[in-house]
Amino acid sequence: GAGVSQSPSNKVTEKGKDVELRCDPISGHTALYWYRQSLGQGLEFLIYFQGNSAPDKSGLPSDRFSAERTGGSVSTLTIQRTQQEDSAVYLCASSPELRAEQFFGPGTRLTVL
Amino acid sequence: TQLLEQSPQFLSIQEGENLTVYCNSSSVFSSLQWYRQEPGEGPVLLVTVVTGGEVKKLKRLTFQFGDARKDSSLHITAAQPGDTGLYLCAGLDRGSTLGRLYFGRGTQLTVWP
Secondary structure (H helix, E strand, C coil): CCEEEEECCEEECCCCCCEEEEEEEECCEEEEEEEEEEECCEEEEEEEEECCCECCCCCCCCEEEEEEEEECCCCEEEEECHHHCCCCEEEEECCCCCCCEEEEEECCCECCC | CCCCEEEEEEEEEEECCCCCEEECCCCCCEEEEEECCCCCCCCCCEEECCCCCCCEEECCCEEEEEEEEEEEEEEECCHHHHHEEEEEEEECCCCCCCCCCEEEECCCEEECC
């Protein structure tokens, strides 16, 4: 497909376990964003990648959260030692250039028991 | 910090009614975007407004950007069940070169047939 894809669509894990969430952006898009959407909340910015530049990690809520983007394409968001408050929908978006329209994937719903 | 306040948070109306949702902030944004999100999907961009006082129309949807570029409104005429969804406004930080968006919490609209 031509859109942003994310996997898995749903993830249920136990408190304390690590999880990895994957994002495949639209081919050719240089910018990639991760957001978190909790119930009743808007989208919370987590991290941003642009080309080969150092990522903007200013939105990561704690050092348990990290993300990488390999080869300027696929990105993985890792949450270590998950907590119940990490339960949310994690959305990825890509953009063809800075400050351009962001195209969102369907999200990964994470539930921490 | 919640930079963008949306109201109302919930709106339930009958098909054919008109409605307006609001997005307010004390901050100035270089542009403001409106998205619609349906269950299990990521937000989809409806419109971007850039100029203070700008009005854009998209079929039955009318978007307005405040003169001071701090607020915006979305008006829907003769709402239809297909308009049901979560409407999100997002401001592009005026000082950001990276395209970081700040989202409101959204207005959940339900249109009954």
